[in-house]
Amino acid sequence: MPDRAILGRFIRPMLALIVLVAIWQIILTVTGVPRYILPSPMAVGCALIEQRALLAHHAVITAIEIVAGLIGGILLGLATALALARFRALRRTLLPLLLISQAIPLFALAPILMLWLGYGLGPKILMAMVIIYFPVASTGYDGLRQTPQGWLDLAQTFGLNRRQRLLKVQLPAALPSLASGLRMAASAAPIGAVIGEWVGSSQGLGYLMLNANARLQIDLMFAALVVLVAFAVLLYFGVDAALRLAMPWQQDRVSADD
Amino acid sequence: MSPPGLLVRQASLTFGDRPLFHELQARFDAGSWTCLLGRSGSGKSSLLRMIASLKLPDNHHLDLETSDGAPLAGRLAWMAQQDLLVPWHRVVGNVMLGAHWRGRPTSTDRQRAKQLLAQVGLTDKADQWPGELSGGQRQRVALARTLFENASVVLMDEPFSAVDAITRLELHELASRLLSERTVIMVTHDPLEALRLADRILILQGDPARLVSIPAPEGARPRPLDNSELQRRQAELVTQLRETTDA
Numbered sequence: 001m002p003d004r005a006i007l008g009r010f011i012r013p014m015l016a017l018i019v020l021v022a023i024w025q026i027i028l029t030v031t032g033v034p035r036y037i038l039p040s041p042m043a044v045g046c047a048l049i050e051q052r053a054l055l056a057h058h059a060v061i062t063a064i065e066i067v068a069g070l071i072g073g074i075l076l077g078l079a080t081a082l083a084l085a086r087f088r089a090l091r092r093t094l095l096p097l098l099l100i101s102q103a104i105p106l107f108a109l110a111p112i113l114m115l116w117l118g119y120g121l122g123p124k125i126l127m128a129m130v131i132i133y134f135p136v137a138s139t140g141y142d143g144l145r146q147t148p149q150g151w152l153d154l155a156q157t158f159g160l161n162r163r164q165r166l167l168k169v170q171l172p173a174a175l176p177s178l179a180s181g182l183r184m185a186a187s188a189a190p191i192g193a194v195i196g197e198w199v200g201s202s203q204g205l206g207y208l209m210l211n212a213n214a215r216l217q218i219d220l221m222f223a224a225l226v227v228l229v230a231f232a233v234l235l236y237f238g239v240d241a242a243l244r245l246a247m248p249w250q251q252d253r254v255s256a257d258d
Numbered sequence: 259m260s261p262p263g264l265l266v267r268q269a270s271l272t273f274g275d276r277p278l279f280h281e282l283q284a285r286f287d288a289g290s291w292t293c294l295l296g297r298s299g300s301g302k303s304s305l306l307r308m309i310a311s312l313k314l315p316d317n318h319h320l321d322l323e324t325s326d327g328a329p330l331a332g333r334l335a336w337m338a339q340q341d342l343l344v345p346w347h348r349v350v351g352n353v354m355l356g357a358h359w360r361g362r363p364t365s366t367d368r369q370r371a372k373q374l375l376a377q378v379g380l381t382d383k384a385d386q387w388p389g390e391l392s393g394g395q396r397q398r399v400a401l402a403r404t405l406f407e408n409a410s411v412v413l414m415d416e417p418f419s420a421v422d423a424i425t426r427l428e429l430h431e432l433a434s435r436l437l438s439e440r441t442v443i444m445v446t447h448d449p450l451e452a453l454r455l456a457d458r459i460l461i462l463q464g465d466p467a468r469l470v471s472i473p474a475p476e477g478a479r480p481r482p483l484d485n486s487e488l489q490r491r492q493a494e495l496v497t498q499l500r501e502t503t504d505a
Contacts, residue, residue: 157312159331
């Protein structure tokens with residue numbers, strides 16, 4: 001039974017992928033789009049193999065940015081959520097500010113970060129952090145606020161202080177809500193890093209894509225994109241697996257849903 | 259651990275503009291089991307929450323005295339209609355939830371939790387997740403968690419109303435045995451439950467409500483169902499409860 005479940009989980013996405021590649025090839029053959037607009041799947045595959053050293057070098061840079069941004073954004077978002085739940089004064093001042101900050105387009109922020117922090121890894125990590133921070137902070141805070149009253153009653157009769165209540169009751173109760181924020185964050189993190197690289201950099205997959213585009217190496221550009229997508233997928237499943245480990249009591253229910 | 263008696267005075271509760279009750283007074287004898295009956299919306303659960311000093315949205319006031327003069331906080335256990343098991347601890351962890359939440363449970367805590375699980379007949383479920391238990395089993399874990407607190411005063415808000423009839427009867431026997439020697443106040447809407455378990459029955463009735471005290475039937479708790487007096491008293495009690503809305 002589990003064998004079949006695993007098979008189903010991997011085979012269906014694979015099939016979808018194969019169908020997608022087939023459609024891609026059919027469009028090429030039928031319409032005769034020039035190679036410099038849309039390369040063939042085969043050409044992209046060749047680029048992936050031939051340029052693997054180059055791709056790997058830039059992929060490592062982007063991976064560092066994404067992971068560092070993810071960790072930083074999650075920690076900062078979680079700290080904000082806890083602080084907001086704990087201090088009323090902070091809620092009144094910081095919450096509206098946090099909402100307003102979401103109206104700032106990230107693309108507009110990127111050049112400013114470059115200006116302040118230069119062209120290194122720093123501003124890219126910061127971009128990824130910024131994009132991750134809000135979903136984590138807001139879903140975390142929502143979860144902390146919506147602790148069922150019954151558990152708070154118990155906490156009170158157990159004689160907990162506010163700090164114990166926050167960390168032992170509200171935080172675990174917020175985990176399911178926080179988990180959806182973390183999954184969102186995982187899929188958004190690569191976007192932040194790549195935006196940072198596009199605005200100004202000398203390394204990373206985003207830089208490689210821009211560079212390849214300028215030189216009309218469209219197959220290399222697509223190859224970089226494929227690596228980036230693979231990152232995003234890996235990251236999502238990695239975070240998902242970590243969340244399952246953190247919430248072992250939900251394991252049965254989750255696999256039953258699959 | 260000799261349990262204190264409780265004296266409630268000046269208990270008032272206003273729901274919006276409507277006073278539910280006003281300056282009520284009640285005495286709960288040390289080591290006795292009192293059942294608080296009343297129809298939905300009579301304010302019986304609110305009164306219990308007030309005694310436990312739990313959060314209430316409405317305007318309320320209550321003076322509470324204990325027979326030994328010491329504060330009630332710290333020797334009070336709470337059991338609600340929902341089992342309130344937390345999904346992130348296993349069954350044994352839920353029994354010693356108080357120890358988990360106040361810090362880190364010791365091996366003594368764990369031992370005691372296992373003993374309590376044995377007393378409620380769930381030894382083999384200790385390492386399962388609460389989600390794997392039936393409703394009756396979950397409520398038994400909740401009972402074990404309540405006992406773990408080793409509190410001399412136990413407040414229960416319709417603790418057995420969410421389980422099926424047979425399970426409820428079994429829980430009565432279990433609770434009655436395990437909660438002896440404690441001052442128990444239990445809110446219920448089930449007259450039969452009150453007649454089986456209580457040393458004294460209080461009915462919250464009228465508008466605004468008054469507390470009417472009714473002596474419990476003879477015999478040791480939990481009183482058997484086939485007791486003919488129990489059946490007769492149940493009919494009486496139902497009649498009395500129905501009158502309250504007509505008045």
